[in-house]
Amino acid sequence: MKKHNFSAGPSILPQEVFEKSAQAVLDFNNSGLSILEISHRSKDFVAVMEEARATALELLGLEGKGYKALFLTGGASMEFVRVPYNLLKENGKAAYLDTGTWASGAIKEAKRFGTTEVIASSKDENYNYIPKGFAVPADADYLHCTSNNTIFGTQMHSFPETNVPLVCDMSSDIFSRELDFSKFGIIYAGAQKNMGPAGTTLVVVKEDILGNTGRNIPGILDYSQHIAKDSMYNTPAVFPVYTSLLTLQWVKRNGGVTAIEKKNNEKAELLYNEIDRNPLFTGTAKTEDRSKMNVTFLLKDEAYTEQFDKLWKEANISGINGHRSVGGYRASIYNAMPLESVKVLVDVMQEFERTV
Amino acid sequence: MKKHNFSAGPSILPQEVFEKSAQAVLDFNNSGLSILEISHRSKDFVAVMEEARATALELLGLEGKGYKALFLTGGASMEFVRVPYNLLKENGKAAYLDTGTWASGAIKEAKRFGTTEVIASSKDENYNYIPKGFAVPADADYLHCTSNNTIFGTQMHSFPETNVPLVCDMSSDIFSRELDFSKFGIIYAGAQKNMGPAGTTLVVVKEDILGNTGRNIPGILDYSQHIAKDSMYNTPAVFPVYTSLLTLQWVKRNGGVTAIEKKNNEKAELLYNEIDRNPLFTGTAKTEDRSKMNVTFLLKDEAYTEQFDKLWKEANISGINGHRSVGGYRASIYNAMPLESVKVLVDVMQEFERTV
Known part of the structure; x- marks a missing residue:
């Protein structure tokens, strides 16, 4: 799969x-x-x-x-x-x-x-x-x-x-x-x-x-x-x-850079909205300078790390561990990343909120 | 094919x-x-x-x-x-x-x-x-x-x-x-x-x-x-x-470099022997310095070029045109080249000799 x-x-x-x-x-x-x-x-x-x-x-x-x-x-x-x-x-x-x-x-x-x-x-x-x-x-x-x-x-x-x-x-x-x-x-x-x-x-x-x-x-x-x-x-x-x-x-x-940008904006908005809404997470970059390619975020309480990691792994997600210089998580949502995969991640974050 | x-x-x-x-x-x-x-x-x-x-x-x-x-x-x-x-x-x-x-x-x-x-x-x-x-x-x-x-x-x-x-x-x-x-x-x-x-x-x-x-x-x-x-x-x-x-x-x-070398010697010998035997061809490199990887040779009479080229193309051979600095032909017979393919080329050279 x-x-x-x-x-x-x-x-x-x-x-x-x-x-x-x-x-x-x-x-x-x-x-x-x-x-x-x-x-x-x-x-x-x-x-x-x-x-x-x-x-x-x-x-x-x-x-x-x-x-x-x-x-x-x-x-x-x-x-x-x-x-x-x-x-x-x-x-x-x-x-x-x-x-x-x-x-x-x-x-x-x-x-x-x-x-x-x-x-x-x-x-x-x-x-x-x-x-x-x-x-x-x-x-x-x-x-x-x-x-x-x-x-x-x-x-x-x-x-x-x-x-x-x-x-x-x-x-x-x-x-x-x-x-x-x-x-x-x-x-x-x-x-x-x-x-x-x-x-x-x-x-x-x-x-x-x-x-x-x-x-x-x-x-x-x-x-x-x-x-x-x-x-x-x-x-x-x-x-x-x-x-x-x-x-x-x-x-x-697929419509060139104009159309790709529109999709990229949609993906980034979905994920940043969840980071800002969900009380368990916080973004690491200043809001006005946030990247639409690499979304970096932390658990507010690192004690939940194991629980969150278990959830996203079960959802067949890979590659979201943060770089050692920042820690936490980094979701890279490049051009080829489908909106559906971002939705899966957002669902996992919401599921996590419900279960902890 | x-x-x-x-x-x-x-x-x-x-x-x-x-x-x-x-x-x-x-x-x-x-x-x-x-x-x-x-x-x-x-x-x-x-x-x-x-x-x-x-x-x-x-x-x-x-x-x-x-x-x-x-x-x-x-x-x-x-x-x-x-x-x-x-x-x-x-x-x-x-x-x-x-x-x-x-x-x-x-x-x-x-x-x-x-x-x-x-x-x-x-x-x-x-x-x-x-x-x-x-x-x-x-x-x-x-x-x-x-x-x-x-x-x-x-x-x-x-x-x-x-x-x-x-x-x-x-x-x-x-x-x-x-x-x-x-x-x-x-x-x-x-x-x-x-x-x-x-x-x-x-x-x-x-x-x-x-x-x-x-x-x-x-x-x-x-x-x-x-x-x-x-x-x-x-x-x-x-x-x-x-x-x-x-x-x-x-x-x-496949036996490491020792075994590969034995096969390479066999392929090179087969092809150089044909170049030396066949009255229509001549090698370009001094015999003692010949490469066992890239075999360069010329038609003694360039007038036959079209005829020879037709024959090897029909035999499903590709990539033997010589570099512009030397002209003629260059058969590269690297490690992965099977002896069978070298035989096909030698057969074409012999067929060419019979038909011109």
Whole structure:
């Protein structure tokens, strides 16, 4: 029996994506070959890569606006390195927002490359809010932010207005909501939350911000080289890219980001309403900064932990244990999570209220 | 109908690996979850990673000898960067053997980091042989070589005796033959030839050669950090690692590297004998340096190309077109290629001889 999978990542994908990608492992496009054994230079896979790149730009409303989409490898952690290599000038300055563990990780890597100014941080309250009212230095080479903080359950609901290139790690909320994506210079996202399985990273780059650092960039870390090779600088992660394409096609068929956002709002509202209503629970993130992807909450009385855990396990729920930095629970309700599964969780919370 | 897949990479894997991995995409270990949606921190996946790491060392005979196996991302091209970052001292010197396109790619990246001496090259004859009789500078921080040159069909059948750490790109012949692997400081291999699908890279590191460069190494490029995190520095490529494990288990069950090597010798002998016997064909690599993985050959008279191509296509063969740098044909006969498929190709070559 299929579980209600609230895992923070790798995480749930549409059931039809699992079925189509399993079929492709046995026989891809009736080619008599598995998708795992075909050349990445084969006509069929080049078509997959090109459609994945085009669909990503289309879903973000970025076609014809000077952007290129790349499917790279290494996860967001590799982009923590590629971003300063490609944007931070020798003797330049980078600006970073510190909104959680992953934002801090990005800052740590940038510091190896040069002056890195943390212009605002919510570390003082264990990252339970998004800093506001900060100034962006006009002389920064770029500003880096993290749109959604998977661990702490916070999300940026607005972005700084600035003239410096805005770089955003959208690993955990890419394709989940409408934004004016043309405000960003670079958007990157590890696939394994809202886009596909672990093993590929979507990087969307505005071409005209590249080429200004004066650095000697290793080939595989150089966005320009990946762009020049149409995202085939070396062998891409064939199966993760294919499965990501299947997910992007699913988003598109289901009304694109606009329709997905509406469903995501409905799911988040249902769950947060229950957390706020139910006297046994409390949310961990400041209300105005709550994430619509990762809903973090605590039992007001930890003594009930065993009882609550028993109930949700019986309901065939998995993956809602909180991250050790926050404790409690974290229900990740990414694009592919059906409203029905959220209802099951809410029912369990209500059942729990009735029985303790 | 299943094809005879001679693709140079990504390439053929055992049929049972395709079947088991397709099943895991639908339901992994009867967990009610797809392998694509499970947390990489879940007990089941941690077990996969640990078994993959241990089996890799076991098959190479390196258990208990100070080595760690890692499953990283980025392909061999990323190791072209990680190797100098981790081994080339500031103001130190690296030594490289130039035996083909990929070796040259590695050299190009090392040069960004410091003095890089190409101690021998076969570029003068379009890389159709392996240089011999060169001296390894005793003051080099390491010597880098490429054990098998996929494009040019050559393979190192012996390795230099040296006291400097020996680093080897074994992407296209890992697990294909017995060697004294303890002679190497670092062995790395993109999965997509002999080990699994594209998307993960095996790196085997002798721990005691690390930590001497004085460089400020980005986290994800630092072998020591990957070792400290048991190859989970960040989210690994879950599905490619799982499928690699299935292939490693298959190698082990079939007698390990010793037994695989025997079969590989048989396949290579069959095909090279036909190339040498058949008056219509000629091999491209010097006989003593021929690869047992990638068999490169030409039609003596290119006018027959269309006729020969028609024949092998009718025999359900795919992937034997040569790389543009060499032309002609390249039959890649990796571990998973059955002898029967090689026989089909040899039959086609003989049929071709009878009919022209």
